[in-house]
Amino acid sequence: MRFIIVTGTPAAGKTSVMMHTIRHLLTEGLKVAACKIDCLETSDDRRYRSLGIPVAVGLSDYFCPDHFYVANLEEIFSWAEEQEAEILVLETAGLCHRCAPAVDGCLSICVIDNLSGIDTPRKVGPILTTADIVAVSKGDIVSQAEREVFRRKVEMVNPRARIIELNGLTGQGSLRLKKEILESSPVNRIEGKELRYSMPAAVCSYCSGETIIGSTYQMGNIKKVDFGRKSSG
Amino acid sequence: MVKKINILAGQDKSANLEVIEMLEVQAGEILAVVGPTGSGKTQLISDIEQYAAGETPSRRHVLINDLAAGDYDGQLSFRRLVAEVSQNMNFVIDMSVEEFLLMHAQIREIDRPEIVTKEVIKVTNELAGEPVSKQDNITVLSGGQSRALMVADVALISNAPVVLIDEVENAGINRLQAMSFLAGQGKVVIVVTHDPMLSLMADKRIVMKNGGMLKLQETTQEEKTVLKQLIEVDQKLSILRDNIRQGGSINKETLREGELL
Ligand SMILES: Nc1nc2c(ncn2[C@@H]2O[C@H](COP(=O)(O)OP(=O)(O)OP(=O)(O)O)[C@@H](O)[C@H]2O)c(=O)[nH]1
Ligand SMILES: [Mg+2]
Numbered sequence: 001m002r003f004i005i006v007t008g009t010p011a012a013g014k015t016s017v018m019m020h021t022i023r024h025l026l027t028e029g030l031k032v033a034a035c036k037i038d039c040l041e042t043s044d045d046r047r048y049r050s051l052g053i054p055v056a057v058g059l060s061d062y063f064c065p066d067h068f069y070v071a072n073l074e075e076i077f078s079w080a081e082e083q084e085a086e087i088l089v090l091e092t093a094g095l096c097h098r099c100a101p102a103v104d105g106c107l108s109i110c111v112i113d114n115l116s117g118i119d120t121p122r123k124v125g126p127i128l129t130t131a132d133i134v135a136v137s138k139g140d141i142v143s144q145a146e147r148e149v150f151r152r153k154v155e156m157v158n159p160r161a162r163i164i165e166l167n168g169l170t171g172q173g174s175l176r177l178k179k180e181i182l183e184s185s186p187v188n189r190i191e192g193k194e195l196r197y198s199m200p201a202a203v204c205s206y207c208s209g210e211t212i213i214g215s216t217y218q219m220g221n222i223k224k225v226d227f228g229r230k231s232s233g
Numbered sequence: 234m235v236k237k238i239n240i241l242a243g244q245d246k247s248a249n250l251e252v253i254e255m256l257e258v259q260a261g262e263i264l265a266v267v268g269p270t271g272s273g274k275t276q277l278i279s280d281i282e283q284y285a286a287g288e289t290p291s292r293r294h295v296l297i298n299d300l301a302a303g304d305y306d307g308q309l310s311f312r313r314l315v316a317e318v319s320q321n322m323n324f325v326i327d328m329s330v331e332e333f334l335l336m337h338a339q340i341r342e343i344d345r346p347e348i349v350t351k352e353v354i355k356v357t358n359e360l361a362g363e364p365v366s367k368q369d370n371i372t373v374l375s376g377g378q379s380r381a382l383m384v385a386d387v388a389l390i391s392n393a394p395v396v397l398i399d400e401v402e403n404a405g406i407n408r409l410q411a412m413s414f415l416a417g418q419g420k421v422v423i424v425v426t427h428d429p430m431l432s433l434m435a436d437k438r439i440v441m442k443n444g445g446m447l448k449l450q451e452t453t454q455e456e457k458t459v460l461k462q463l464i465e466v467d468q469k470l471s472i473l474r475d476n477i478r479q480g481g482s483i484n485k486e487t488l489r490e491g492e493l494l
Pocket of ligand 1: 014
């Protein structure tokens with residue numbers, strides 16, 4: 001299974017961009033599952049479900065959504081395997097600039113939008129610096145000049161990443177993202193894999209610097225996803 | 234250097250082969266894309282932007298200097314094939330015009346950014362009705378000023394070889410002058426428009442229908458002559474427009490005086 005982690009700032013266009021990309025993957029006959037981690041509420045599950053794919057949601061509530069995310073990666077992985085998914089798209093909450101959800105061996109896509117301002121690439125930290133792919137959205141509403149400046153600022157922060165300019169409304173650019181996903185390597189298991197960057201501090205084992213995934217490495221306050229959540233509304 | 238772009242036919246929305254099998258546009262040429270809403274203008278542009286190789290819904294193939302996307306193998310000298318100026322675009326950076334242009338020029342690694350910046354502001358002022366000064370904050374420019382600045386910047390600082398002008402309305406920018414300026418810089422200029430003047434200004438126009446390229450029409454000598462008359466009518470109309478803007482009223486007499494009757 002290819003494990004795709006989608007990160008980025010709030011409302012950057014993560015779901016919009018992935019919906020178009022998943023449609024291309026489905027056209028190729030691939031089985032895709034999607035999971036959304038958020039804090040209090042999300043309607044992303046309804047949007048992903050409209051594609052006719054299995055969808056799970058995890059709401060972290062009073063937990064740091066990032067810690068909640070890492071403490072559930074194993075369970076999310078098994079859930080997607082039960083769905084017989086060939087590709088799992090995991091959309092993170094992306095609430096804080098210190099978020100660091102990228103995992104070694106999993107394709108990490110950071111979605112960031114042109115409207116967020118040219119200082120944003122410098123400010124966002126690990127979600128951008130550790131990404132394999134940076135999807136830059138909302139280029140349709142800013143000038144060409146600003147798109148070029150923004151792109152350069154992204155390159156300065158993460159020179160390794162492939163940058164794809166994407167329009168979340170029309171899906172333009174999503175074919176390239178599909179290609180990147182198909183070219184990424186599948187993973188057999190998530191346990192034992194390592195976060196690319198330590199998480200911000202809180203009150204579980206990951207707060208004190210743990211970076212290895214799996215129940216055996218977890219202690220303190222841990223909350224697990226309830227996979228029974230039905231589509232809201 | 235991009236010398237020409239070719240678009241090889243794919244299919245229309247009913248999966249029929251397109252009538253026009255090949256469309257070629259050279260650097261310095263202006264192509265108008267015309268057709269009713271929903272006829273496939275946006276898909277055509279998007280195919281060029283994505284350097285399509287049969288994978289888009291239209292199944293078209295785009296060639297640049299006779300080479301397909303795969304032939305270049307990631308060694309393209311430009312970052313982005315198409316630079317766009319459209320009605321929806323705005324500047325969102327809180328900076329002065331001069332600071333912003335300098336930053337853009339530096340990022341593009343242009344020698345002597347101060348000189349290019351001056352040149353961009355000069356061209357902007359030739360295209361825009363109301364003057365733009367280098368100290369103006371870029372976010373407070375009017376629609377016409379912004380569009381003029383975008384055109385000047387695309388022509389002189391951005392390196393995209395193809396420039397797309399999408400439905401730029403007549404508010405405060407000389408569009409005909411903007412298009413010939415871009416073409417003069419050796420760009421491939423593509424204009425999506427419903428305006429007869431802009432269509433005739435182009436060297437040729439592609440007519441879209443049901444998602445396919447239906448007809449390729451070279452602008453005739455007669456049309457070029459008609460264009461001159463249209464421009465005259467437009468100038469007369471703009472006198473009326475200004476009259477209304479300044480609180481005047483219009484009657485048959487003003488039309489006669491303006492040689493519109
Ligand atoms: N103009 C424009 N709007 C976009 C683009 N991409 C997304 N949007 C709009 O931006 C808003 C947020 O998009 P989402 O896809 O929900 O963003 P998200 O990152 O998934 O948001 P959260 O999951 O809530 O953090 C929506 O109204 C989209 O329609 C784009 O490329 N251009
Ligand atoms: Mg979302």
